[in-house]
Amino acid sequence: MDLITFARGTGLEAAFTIFIIGIAWRLFAIFRHPVKKDLSLPRTTHTLSGAIRTIFSRMIPHREFRASTRFSVINGYTFHLGLAIIVFGFLPHIVFITQITGLSWPALPNGVIYLVAAITIISLLVALMVRMNNPVLALLSNFDDYFSWFVTMLPLATGMAALGALGQNGSALDATQNGVVVAIHLLSFELLLIWLPFGKLAHAVLVFVSRGTTGSQFARKGART
Amino acid sequence: MSDIDTLHPLELDTPRLSVENPQTRYDKQGERPDEERVTAAMQRFAKDFGRTAATYMESCIHCGQCAQACHFYTSTQNPKYTPIWKLEPFKQAYKRESGAFSFIYKALNLKHKVTIEELEEWQTLLYDSCTMCGRCSLICPMGIDIATLVGQARHGMFAAGLVPHELWAVAERAEREGSPLGATAKVLKERIDWLADENEIEIPMDKSQADVLIALSSIEIMKYPQSIVSTAKVLNHLGLSWTLRSDGYEATNFGLLSGNSEWQKDLSMKLIQAAIDCSAKLVIMPECGHAYGALRWQGANMYGKPLPFQVLHISEFLAEKVQSGEIKLKALGKSITFHDPCQISRRGGATQAPRDVIHALGADLKETQDTGDLNWCCGGGGGVVTIHRADPLRHKAFEIKMQQIDAAGADIAVTSCSNCRQTFDDGQAHFQWDKTMHSLLELVADNLIE
Ligand code: SF4
Ligand code: SF4
Numbered sequence: 013m014d015l016i017t018f019a020r021g022t023g024l025e026a027a028f029t030i031f032i033i034g035i036a037w038r039l040f041a042i043f044r045h046p047v048k049k050d051l052s053l054p055r056t057t058h059t060l061s062g063a064i065r066t067i068f069s070r071m072i073p074h075r076e077f078r079a080s081t082r083f084s085v086i087n088g089y090t091f092h093l094g095l096a097i098i099v100f101g102f103l104p105h106i107v108f109i110t111q112i113t114g115l116s117w118p119a120l121p122n123g124v125i126y127l128v129a130a131i132t133i134i135s136l137l138v139a140l141m142v143r144m145n146n147p148v149l150a151l152l153s154n155f156d157d158y159f160s161w162f163v164t165m166l167p168l169a170t171g172m173a174a175l176g177a178l179g180q181n182g183s184a185l186d187a188t189q190n191g192v193v194v195a196i197h198l199l200s201f202e203l204l205l206i207w208l209p210f211g212k213l214a215h216a217v218l219v220f221v222s223r224g225t226t227g228s229q230f231a232r233k234g235a236r237t
Numbered sequence: 238m239s240d241i242d243t244l245h246p247l248e249l250d251t252p253r254l255s256v257e258n259p260q261t262r263y264d265k266q267g268e269r270p271d272e273e274r275v276t277a278a279m280q281r282f283a284k285d286f287g288r289t290a291a292t293y294m295e296s297c298i299h300c301g302q303c304a305q306a307c308h309f310y311t312s313t314q315n316p317k318y319t320p321i322w323k324l325e326p327f328k329q330a331y332k333r334e335s336g337a338f339s340f341i342y343k344a345l346n347l348k349h350k351v352t353i354e355e356l357e358e359w360q361t362l363l364y365d366s367c368t369m370c371g372r373c374s375l376i377c378p379m380g381i382d383i384a385t386l387v388g389q390a391r392h393g394m395f396a397a398g399l400v401p402h403e404l405w406a407v408a409e410r411a412e413r414e415g416s417p418l419g420a421t422a423k424v425l426k427e428r429i430d431w432l433a434d435e436n437e438i439e440i441p442m443d444k445s446q447a448d449v450l451i452a453l454s455s456i457e458i459m460k461y462p463q464s465i466v467s468t469a470k471v472l473n474h475l476g477l478s479w480t481l482r483s484d485g486y487e488a489t490n491f492g493l494l495s496g497n498s499e500w501q502k503d504l505s506m507k508l509i510q511a512a513i514d515c516s517a518k519l520v521i522m523p524e525c526g527h528a529y530g531a532l533r534w535q536g537a538n539m540y541g542k543p544l545p546f547q548v549l550h551i552s553e554f555l556a557e558k559v560q561s562g563e564i565k566l567k568a569l570g571k572s573i574t575f576h577d578p579c580q581i582s583r584r585g586g587a588t589q590a591p592r593d594v595i596h597a598l599g600a601d602l603k604e605t606q607d608t609g610d611l612n613w614c615c616g617g618g619g620g621v622v623t624i625h626r627a628d629p630l631r632h633k634a635f636e637i638k639m640q641q642i643d644a645a646g647a648d649i650a651v652t653s654c655s656n657c658r659q660t661f662d663d664g665q666a667h668f669q670w671d672k673t674m675h676s677l678l679e680l681v682a683d684n685l686i687e
Contacts, residue, residue: 038295041337045291051537053544055586070380076611077376080305088300088378147316148301157299210338215298215379222296223380225289233534234586236375236610 016191019198027202034209035217042221055234062231063224069237070223084142087135094132095164098171101125126175129168136165156211163204164213170197262626263360266398266405271353274397278356279330281396285389286335293381294331297321303383306376308613308634309366320373320383323362326351327390356399363390364401365627369527370579370614384584387619391496400495401624408491412500415507417491420455422483428458429481432466440469444480450517450546451481452488452508452532454525456655464524464655467682468551474685475563485511488528489656493535494620505531505539512546519547521554524678526580526618526654533585550581551678552653556590559597565686568599574647575602576638576661576674577612578654591653591677598684603647613637617660635664642672653677 013022056062073081099105103119110116140161143149174197208214230237265274286294303320304310310318321328333339333348342348371384394400400408407417414421420428426442433440441447449472457464472479485507492500509532512520522529533548549557558564573595582588588609595602607613616634621627638661642650650672652658661674 038337042288042291042295045286045288045335047288048538051540051543052534053537053547066380070378073378074375074611076607077302077305080311081302081376084300084302146301147314148304148310148319149299151316151322152299152301152319154299212298215296218292218296219379222292225292226374226380226382229289229382230586233584235584236588237380 014191014195016195016198019195019202023199023202027205031205031208034206035214038209038214039217039221050229050232052232054232056231059228059231062237063227066227066230066237067220067223087139087142090135091132091139091164094128094135095168097128098125098132098168101128129172133165133168133172136161136168160207160211160213163200163207166200167197167204170200173197263357264400264402264405265357266400266402269398274399275351275353275356278393278397278399279334279351281393282327282330282390283334285392286331289382290331290386290389291335293379293383293386294328295337296379297328297381298379300378302376302378303373303381306373308368308370308372308616308637309630312633312637313630317362318366320367321381323359323367324383324386324390326355326359327386327393329355330393356394356397359390360394360399360401361627363387363394364404364619365621365624366630368579368614368616368618368621370618371584372579372611372614375583375611388493388496391494392498393496395496401626403623403625404491404495404620407623408495408497408500411487411489411491412497412503416455416458416487417489418455418459420453420458420487422486425453425458425481425483425486428462429465432462433469436466438466438469439473440465441480443483444478445515447478447480447515448518449477449479450485450508450512450515450520451479452520452522452528453481453486454488454523454528454655456489456525456659457523460659461655461676464676464678467676467679468521468523470682470685471555471558471564471678474687475558480515480517482511482515484514485509488523488525488532490528490531491620493531494527501531501535502539505536508532509536509540509544512544517546519549519554522548522550524551524578524653524655524658524676526578526585526656529585529587530580550585550587550590550653552581552594553587553590555678555681556593559594564597564681566597566599566681567684567686569680569684570599571648572601572603572646573598574605574642574645574650575608575677576605576615576642576650576652576657577609578652578657579612579614579618581653582612583610591651594677594681595651598680601647603645605641605645607641613641615657615660615664617656617663622656622660622663631660632664632667635660635668639664639668639670639672649673649675651675651677651680 073085101120102125106116106119143153143157174193227237301319307318307320329348330351333342333350367387369384369387371382374382374384411417429440429442451468453465487504490501490504492498492504508520520532522532529550536548537544555564559566575591575595577588592602615638616631621631652674658674658676664670665673
């Protein structure tokens with residue numbers, strides 16, 4: 013089996029399997045812990061709406077914190093949105109997703125994607141620099157933070173290299189000439205998938221649990237969420 | 238040589254300028270091998286690893302934003318005061334013992350066991366530099382409620398006998414005598430007799446039947462007795478059937494602050510039992526922040542079933558009465574800046590109540606730049622004000638308050654927590670600041686239209 017066949021077949025299946033089982037385990041690890049029933053008289057019983065509200069409201073920092081967190085919020089949004097645009101807006105990715113799920117939607121022009129990719133890479137580099145140099149972040153950071161950064165950056169870098177290997181209709185799937193580069197890109201994406209449940213990248217899922225927990229508990233007390 | 242502290246020897250061999258804290262000072266209670274202390278802390282930590290703690294421990298993304306919300310970090314810029322860093326041993330214990338991948342961490346020893354040195358080092362972070370004000374919970378993009386976790390981590394510290402000694406001592410005194418500041422039932426009775434005489438006011442004690450039970454904080458009994466007179470004035474004016482009870486009056490809960498949940502329960506149960514014994518329908522908590530949280534939000538959990546009475550903070554009670562028109566107030570003719578006590582506003586959900594009262598006083602409310610639920614903490618909550626070695630840090634943090642209150646430019650500063658008030662008094666004396674903190678309750682009592 014050559015590399016590209018593995019990357020598109022067994023490799024991908026294995027990565028998805030680990031991803032799904034890993035996330036399920038991560039959630040199970042939380043939910044297996046006991047819940048203490050709160051017997052205090054709630055100020056409101058709208059705990060579900062509190063949870064949902066907090067999941068959304070925390071997307072924008074409270075006014076009082078805006079000045080002090082402006083940079084990290086903007087940079088955070090930049091690479092999160094950048095990654096989303098690249099993953100879901102780039103034609104070869106859509107073709108790839110269509111092949112697996114049957115879903116499809118129109119792609120963004122390649123020029124836009126290239127620009128976004130460049131911005132995303134810069135933004136991630138800035139995030140890394142800040143992490144290493146800011147005393148608070150340097151103190152908090154461990155292997156997970158740096159490795160998670162690395163596996164996020166890797167598909168971006170290999171993706172840039174793979175651009176040149178695209179086939180006639182802009183699809184990675186018929187990129188026969190330079191299959192190795194595309195294969196490496198796919199493998200790097202698979203590494204990201206495999207790592208995701210194990211480190212802090214799991215916040216993609218945990219953010220809902222965590223914000224939801226606080227939202228419902230604060231709502232019970234009638235406190236701001 | 239007599240002034241050399243043999244317990245905490247000076248590090249004379251270390252190069253001078255590299256030593257940030259030449260004398261790390263931590264306190265220990267009792268004589269026990271270190272091994273036993275660590276084991277006790279771990280067992281207690283494990284007890285607190287419920288679903289909420291697990292969620293938060295799994296979710297932190299190390300973004301460091303919480304630092305920006307904490308008065309101890311922002312006033313010192315010392316990274317060790319980053320809120321989530323204060324929980325590092327708790328987090329490490331969780332990841333090793335109870336987390337999603339604890340089996341890997343343990344098998345490969347990737348997260349080493351928490352050591353006694355770490356627990357000792359973190360004593361100052363968990364006690365001296367966290368008021369459990371919860372401001373950081375509102376900045377965290379993952380919504381992690383650090384104040385709750387600090388409260389839980391303190392349980393383990395208490396179990397290990399690693400509590401700042403002053404805080405331990407007041408908690409122990411509260412458990413033994415019923416009050417952390419020596420306001421025993423006898424002292425209370427004498428004070429009440431004297432206050433009633435002096436002010437020619439009726440202060441009912443130990444009634445066997447009353448609709449309303451009043452709780453007091455010992456800070457008020459010992460330091461701000463006028464607030465007791467004010468309470469009596471308001472309740473008598475309303476013509477309510479109320480009482481103070483010498484078997485349950487202390488509202489502060491140093492069991493909660495020091496991290497001993499047995500003591501916390503004992504202290505809460507005294508109030509709960511007193512309320513049940515006189516068939517109170519309502520317990521009014523005094524101007525004290527954590528006292529409110531201890532009964533309003535944790536009392537039922539201590540009791541083991543829902544409380545058979547309502548719990549209101551005095552500011553909520555006053556707000557209800559001004560709104561129903563039962564209390565009418567003279568116009569104050571002054572502008573007010575209100576300092577929100579964290580446990581009542583941000584963590585208690587009663588942010589609007591004091592504002593309604595201030596409105597009824599006809600005062601012009603000049604809010605500080607960060608206010609209401611996002612108010613900066615006074616720096617003295619969570620038991621911090623009792624820890625002497627924390628004074629320099631607390632004063633540093635207090636500078637934020639002075640600056641914001643000065644900038645708001647109101648005639649007087651008002652709060653509804655006697656612990657905040659005490660912290661402000663101390664800050665005022667330390668900085669020779671020209672602002673005095675007033676009590677909302679006393680303002681109401683002084684301006685009642687009889
Ligand atoms: S609860 Fe308050 S004092 Fe404690 S870490 Fe958070 S912001 Fe700082
Ligand atoms: S703000 Fe929240 S997620 Fe970020 S480091 Fe602090 S606790 Fe962790």
